[in-house]
Amino acid sequence: MSNIHKMLESTFANQDLLIDLNEKDAETVSGGLERFTIRNETDVRIPYAVDGKQTSYPYGGSVSTWTTGKGGTVDFDYDFGLPGVQSRKYNLADGRTYAFRYDTRTSYGQDIELFDIT
Structure with a gap:
């Protein structure tokens, strides 16, 4: 797998994580x-x-x-x-x-x- 594909896969995984955060968690994370x-x-x-x-x-x-x-x-x-x-x-x-x-x-x-x- 190329480095670009690994970076894109990691980016999509991080976006999925952020989507799962609810509003209260987002406030806590953002500080x-x-x-x-x-x-x-x-x-x-x-x-x-x-x-x-x-x-x-x-x-x-x-x-x-x-x-x-x-x-x-x-x-x-x-x-x-x-x-x-x-x-x-x-x-x-x-x-x-x-x-x-x-x-x-x-x-x-x-x-x-x-x-x-x-």
Whole structure:
């Protein structure tokens, strides 16, 4: 087999590998940073964490912009009516704006949801 054929075979194998990567793996491999904004559009304090780092501004009406290279996973308590923490986690997307709002789809009017607003 000629050197050109070996190079082409290797190139095609590498392309197949890249095609198999999912979006999260691609972020990890590229080492890219994600930046997104989280608003608290409620009137209550919502403690939440992004990639394990607790927010400094959990209060109603606050706005926080996050930059992370660790995946952009937000974790928060969505139901203050139950004792303990009812954790909900989402992987947030780069360049988006999200808002904590009351979830009117549930029977308990104080449930919290994180909505993608852009």
